[in-house]
Amino acid sequence: MLVFSYNVGCRNCFRGDGIQHTFTILDSNETEYTYTTEYEGMNIVEEVRRENDITCQFCNSDNVEVFDISVDNYRLYDYERLADTYSFGELHSFFMINIDKEGNTIELSTGGNLNLRAEFLEEALKKMLIIVRERPIDNFKLHQKGNFLMCVSGGYDFDKNRYIIQVEKFRTVGLSIREITKGIESLALKYNIEIPDDPF
């Protein structure tokens, strides 16, 4: 038995209920979810909410973001833990983008390892663009205020000669796809990384 817990915020009416929601998976292999990323956990929670028609209690929208996900009280996303795990740097790295929007002002900040290799950053930024384009379009419902936070990690695969990237965390509220991709592209420019027009 596994207990998932999470918080919600509505992308439609911009409200959260402040309640920690939980559900239990009875028939599961315990180890299967313990070391999952929050992004994988988020997809599991979204699926469970869809199957059970759980919607925002204020506006009844199903366009709700889920975050702060724990499995049996183990937080799936923990920036400090990632910083410890990837403290050795180059062959195993993590990288985070945060975009805050307040009216006409968009502010971008980054986190992760300091000594990132260009090859890692290229794969990381490509992965971010891919995920942004894969997500349901209503994830990007536009508001005056918004936040986008994405964290990825990866290790170098010597067989494939490239970094294999996994998504640790994904959150978006209030921003358009264009606003987000512009932010990611500006980073590519800053780090002098060329992202093909079609990285997919």
Ligand SMILES: [Zn+2]
């Ligand atoms: Zn709502």
